[in-house]
Amino acid sequence: MARYQAGIRTEARILDATRQLLGEVGLDGTTLKAICERAEVRVGSFYNLFDSKESVVLRVVSEAIAAVDPDPAHLGTESVEDLVEAYIAFITKEPTVAKIYVQIAVSGALTNGELHHRIQRHHEQRVARFQEALLRQSPVLGQQSAAEKAEVILATLSGLAFRAALDDGFAFAEHARTVLNTTA
Amino acid sequence: MARYQAGIRTEARILDATRQLLGEVGLDGTTLKAICERAEVRVGSFYNLFDSKESVVLRVVSEAIAAVDPDPAHLGTESVEDLVEAYIAFITKEPTVAKIYVQIAVSGALTNGELHHRIQRHHEQRVARFQEALLRQSPVLGQQSAAEKAEVILATLSGLAFRAALDDGFAFAEHARTVLNTTA
DNA sequence: CTCAAATTAGAGTGTACAATCAAAATTCAA
DNA sequence: TTGAATTTTGATTGTACACTCTAATTTGAG
Structure with missing residues (x-):
């Protein structure tokens, strides 16, 4: 230090x-x-x-994830659209981090399990946010199917992000916004 | 040889x-x-x-991709459901390959651009199959929006696959089949 | 059976990497 | 100003890696 x-x-x-x-x-x-x-x-x-090379990489990634975390105060007032836009911002404004995020998650290159755990938590947190926003938008859904829907929406977004990571020309934002149609 | x-x-x-x-x-x-x-x-x-370590990895991955290619004969009669089931089979029967597929695609660890290109082609081929199947199911869609829909369906599937690669307990097949609801 | 070609063996090469260490230089609180 | 703590330096260590080379062994066609 x-x-x-x-x-x-x-x-x-x-x-x-x-x-x-x-x-x-x-x-x-x-x-x-x-x-x-x-x-x-x-x-x-x-x-x-x-302490090590690993520690500096860990810090960079952790800080980047924290920086793009939507609604850190967790006011619980975001709409589904807000969350989708936050995700789009994450991918388009921090494409680097998004790519590294995927690399680390998949490769397990860092022995430090902390980061893997942090990524897992980050994902679960996002699912929960989407679930809450979906329930606010359509209370009739119920916990169960809102969670289901949230998981699928996030999968679509991360699948598109993956595609964007491989293909620079891919119009991520446009495709991402189409997930809103399925929730309307 | x-x-x-x-x-x-x-x-x-x-x-x-x-x-x-x-x-x-x-x-x-x-x-x-x-x-x-x-x-x-x-x-x-x-x-x-x-010739090299790279060449043996390349062969393993190429063979695995070819092995799970849905409908190699390309009869042009598959339904969207068939294609989703083929994808589910790919992920659940060859989880190893699916994981390596993602790793290689993202890391660019292999200098050989051939594999990257092959993965790209593999993806585009899948999009085209889904697009055709969607058009057969609902001809009113039109080329444009069928392509759009195909891209999003595949993104959802690959996002779920990514999730399954990170979390062994994830119920991939169940989630994957929900994409069929959005096309019905 | 013969022998040229294919296969096997394994010591050895070169390189890239993360990490260590002791000594010199510097910072800054008192 | 002083000097203990911090920072800087770079030579050095040790390890892991992909790959080479030559010589011995095995294979199988004719």
Whole structure:
């Protein structure tokens, strides 16, 4: 943990470099050497501030997920449309994170189970939000089928996100908004 | 390329070992050493039969994709339901392949662009099949909106597949069949 | 049976990687 | 200003990896 100003600035440079690299060259390409070169820091300095390479990747991804979390205050007033738009914002504004998110989730590249758990929680949280919004919109649905519907909507969104991750030209937002028709 | 019986048997053992490992420990865990140990083959023998580690992974995945290709004869008579069931079969009968499929698609770990292209083609082919089946079912839809619908249905299925890859307990088939309701 | 071709073996090469360490340089509170 | 704590440095370690090479062994067609 950095205590002097110099250390704090170095830490920020390392985090920036890691964020950039994850987006540009993926998880595999984000090596310690690459991070240190980009951050203009020597290896020893890196290990003065971080425990491991894994820890810095973990921080970048965790921070990015937290940053795009819709309605952190959880006011419980969002509509389904709001949530879909929040998801679209997540994918289009942070395509990098979305891609890394998928990579980490699938590959299990990080031994740290914490992140896998965090991703799982993040997903469940999203399902719950959609479920609540669906119930507010159509109370007749009932818990069960609202949960079912929420799961399917999210699957569609993540399937489209997956497609967008593979194909840059894919019109994600337009396709994503069509899920609203099925709930109307 | 194996020519003697011994070589043919060895080749098969290597392919089996690779297939098993990809499913058990993922792309990263499937090292040359692991493959050779599992296949009970020395490294030199491996390279007598395969050009590289990449080539054996490529073959396993390609063969698996081909094996689960729905309706290879392309009779053009499948219903949307048939196609959904074929997809469910793909995911539930070959969960390993489905997982590797996602890993390779996302990670770009293999330099060989051929596989990426093959996956892309595989997807487009599926979209086209769904589009045709949707048109047969409801000709009034028209090309445009049938294509749109096909894309969204496939996204939902792949999103659910992704979910199932992360969570073994996820009831994939049940959720997958609900997409049929939206087309009815 | 013969022998050329195929197969097997396994020590060895080179490379990339994350991580360590001790010493020098610097920061900043008192 | 002082000096203990922090930060920086870069040479170094150890490990894991894909892959090569040469020599011994096995195979099977003629």
